[in-house]
Amino acid sequence: MDKIYVNKLSNYIDSEISFSGFVDTIRDKKWVQFVILRDSTGKVQMTIEKSDENNAKLVEIVSNLTKDSVIKVKGKLVKNDAVKLGGMEIIPSSIEVLSKAEELPFDYNNLDGVNIDTRLDYRWLDLRNEKNMLARQVESCMVEGMREYLYSCDFTEIHTPKLIKTASESGSSVFKVDYFGGDAYLAQSPQFYKQMCMAAGMSKVFEVAPAFRAENSNTNRHATEFTSFDIEMSYIDSYEDVMDFEEDLLIAGLTKVKERYGDKIKELFGKEVIVPTKPFPKIRLEDLCKIFKEKYHYDVPEHDIGDMNADMEHMTYEYAMEKYNSEFMFITDFSKTKRPFYHMRKNDVPQGYDLIWRGMEITSGSQREHRYDELLKNAKEKGLGKDVEFYMEFFKYGCPPHGGFGLGVDRLTMLLLGLNSIKETQLLFRGPNRLTP
Numbered sequence: 001m002d003k004i005y006v007n008k009l010s011n012y013i014d015s016e017i018s019f020s021g022f023v024d025t026i027r028d029k030k031w032v033q034f035v036i037l038r039d040s041t042g043k044v045q046m047t048i049e050k051s052d053e054n055n056a057k058l059v060e061i062v063s064n065l066t067k068d069s070v071i072k073v074k075g076k077l078v079k080n081d082a083v084k085l086g087g088m089e090i091i092p093s094s095i096e097v098l099s100k101a102e103e104l105p106f107d108y109n110n111l112d113g114v115n116i117d118t119r120l121d122y123r124w125l126d127l128r129n130e131k132n133m134l135a136r137q138v139e140s141c142m143v144e145g146m147r148e149y150l151y152s153c154d155f156t157e158i159h160t161p162k163l164i165k166t167a168s169e170s171g172s173s174v175f176k177v178d179y180f181g182g183d184a185y186l187a188q189s190p191q192f193y194k195q196m197c198m199a200a201g202m203s204k205v206f207e208v209a210p211a212f213r214a215e216n217s218n219t220n221r222h223a224t225e226f227t228s229f230d231i232e233m234s235y236i237d238s239y240e241d242v243m244d245f246e247e248d249l250l251i252a253g254l255t256k257v258k259e260r261y262g263d264k265i266k267e268l269f270g271k272e273v274i275v276p277t278k279p280f281p282k283i284r285l286e287d288l289c290k291i292f293k294e295k296y297h298y299d300v301p302e303h304d305i306g307d308m309n310a311d312m313e314h315m316t317y318e319y320a321m322e323k324y325n326s327e328f329m330f331i332t333d334f335s336k337t338k339r340p341f342y343h344m345r346k347n348d349v350p351q352g353y354d355l356i357w358r359g360m361e362i363t364s365g366s367q368r369e370h371r372y373d374e375l376l377k378n379a380k381e382k383g384l385g386k387d388v389e390f391y392m393e394f395f396k397y398g399c400p401p402h403g404g405f406g407l408g409v410d411r412l413t414m415l416l417l418g419l420n421s422i423k424e425t426q427l428l429f430r431g432p433n434r435l436t437p
């Protein structure tokens with residue numbers, strides 16, 4: 001394959017090259033034709049002098065060219081300081097149309113006023129928008145930075161099954177699927193299996209994979225399928241070790257994003273990538289609620305007592321910025337009625353946390369209960385029986401103390417770029433009313 005990408009073109013000045021890409025813009029002037037070509041790394045100009053008789057065939061091809069067709073050009077790459085795009089241009093000797101584009105249903109360069117569902121129906125066109133292209137690169141970079149950090153800390157990447165036999169875990173609704181005439185469920189998280197790895201003695205594992213939630217809710221932050229970045233680690237002393245580790249992980253990811261894309265994010269999204277410093281502020285839920293009451297005259301609704309809701313997440317951000325100049329804040333000491341049975345408890349208080357970033361929950365984490373008898377007690381209290389029997393077995397034959405967390409990748413990207421909704425953040429959004437494309 002001889003594809004040369006735009007960001008490497010400057011190495012080929014004064015050479016005969018072959019270049020393939022999308023037709024970004026066509027400017028057919030009286031004496032000259034300018035065609036801007038685009039690939040995933042940038043844009044380059046191709047210039048054809050109409051007065052040159054040898055160009056007659058090329059001029060005809062360009063006259064019939066449609067925007068967003070894909071072409072392959074052979075020709076000479078020359079320096080030209082007058083050209084804005086990299087000070088170079090391609091002078092073609094041949095043009096081959098590889099794929100002719102029909103007229104586009106909307107202008108992806110100007111998405112203002114284009115209905116989000118139309119955008120999602122044609123997501124592959126929507127993704128041609130420069131900002132959407134950057135969003136994909138930024139997400140990849142964030143995950144790369146976090147992955148690298150985990151490998152450097154001797155974590156093992158695992159791949160757990162998404163088809164499971166039982167439904168229950170933490171109370172989230174699950175999708176039931178037909179499994180050869182019987183029932184199976186789509187995993188709402190890899191929780192049980194990452195803990196199984198702790199029981200196996202693997203010490204430090206992570207997974208980046210889909211999680212499924214059958215929640216019929218249309219918020220800006222919920223999808224029925226999302227990407228979860230999950231960590232589990234053994235031999236911790238308390239959930240504070242987990243929080244401490246998550247700080248390092250996020251710092252590693254955000255540092256990488258800032259280095260590689262900080263300027264571009266600022267330019268296209270108007271958002272600063274802020275690499276936080278350790279430790280992030282922490283607060284007990286009860287203390288936070290007192291502050292909400294005093295500062296914002298906010299009373300926690302009855303059904304949210306002992307838990308957080310979206311309003312509280314916004315106020316947390318405001319408070320954390322004002323008091324600590326921090327975009328992040330850990331909330332601890334939730335009510336045991338609002339936390340899953342596998343969270344360890346001390347004096348009846350779950351040993352876990354939520355992490356709020358820029359006004360939204362991005363993580364739940366905890367020390368897990370690794371003692372069989374205690375776990376059984378918690379499971380019974382939540383009315384969980386048969387569904388968790390297989391999981392309970394993991395703790396009968398020795399298991400180190402451990403903890404971990406689940407971090408929503410889609411929410412990370414959304415908050416990082418200041419996007420309005422998870423719909424426009426996910427590569428392909430999945431929600432109650434959307435299963436296509």
Ligand code: ATP
Pocket residue numbers: 172213215221222223224225226228361362363364406407408409410411422
């Ligand atoms: P929420 O309270 O916001 O519904 P949750 O408490 O159900 O979230 P967890 O089960 O603790 O979330 O999942 C861990 C993380 O996974 C969340 O902090 C979030 O980043 C992400 N997450 C959970 N549910 C969804 C969803 N439906 N869509 C997108 N991301 C999600």
